[in-house]
Amino acid sequence: MRKLLLCLAAASLAAWVVTGKERRSEAERQQEKIRELRKKLARRTGLAKAGEEQKFLHARAAALLDRLKPSAQDRYVFDRISRAAGDLLEASEEIAESREPEDRREPGDREQASRDLQRYYFRVQQAEYFAGLSGESDAAEYVKHSRALYQQGRSAYDAGQYRRARKLGEAAGLVVSALERLAQARFSAPEPPRLK
Numbered sequence: 001m002r003k004l005l006l007c008l009a010a011a012s013l014a015a016w017v018v019t020g021k022e023r024r025s026e027a028e029r030q031q032e033k034i035r036e037l038r039k040k041l042a043r044r045t046g047l048a049k050a051g052e053e054q055k056f057l058h059a060r061a062a063a064l065l066d067r068l069k070p071s072a073q074d075r076y077v078f079d080r081i082s083r084a085a086g087d088l089l090e091a092s093e094e095i096a097e098s099r100e101p102e103d104r105r106e107p108g109d110r111e112q113a114s115r116d117l118q119r120y121y122f123r124v125q126q127a128e129y130f131a132g133l134s135g136e137s138d139a140a141e142y143v144k145h146s147r148a149l150y151q152q153g154r155s156a157y158d159a160g161q162y163r164r165a166r167k168l169g170e171a172a173g174l175v176v177s178a179l180e181r182l183a184q185a186r187f188s189a190p191e192p193p194r195l196k
Helices: 003-046 051-065 075-098 109-125 128-132 140-157 162-186
Strands: none
Touching: 003 051, 003 075, 051 075, 051 140, 051 162, 075 140, 075 162, 109 128, 109 140, 109 162, 128 140, 128 162, 140 162
């Protein structure tokens, strides 16, 4: 009996030590993620010629990063908010890349751009839904910018700038993805929401 109690106590102590290490490593992982996103933000804001959409994306990404506190909130919420910030920074990068000159055209470019824009169109249509769930005070601005980016992509498509069209469409989709992740962070309860 005594031997069994000693084994149980040792196992309990080992589990406590492992849990402490897991918490510490999780906090370190979160700190690293914040540092990585802050570096991306600094690179994006350091570039010249940022348009209205990019300035909005940078400001929102910075605000989301300020909301992140390692280990102070549950892992899921941290992940959703950090991914939303990452989506906004990727959208900014897509916008910057859309300004680069187009290389030579390939035969399937028009069809590929058409298919991509169609997918982004449906994604942008989801923006208002996620905006309503996100609880963000400026959710309407996310919707406005996602729609504007899609429209710019559509205009580029009409002008035969297929690479630019895809890049701007991708940026529009990433803005919606950020809204979706913010909505998910808000509804992080263990129970999935019910349909109404």
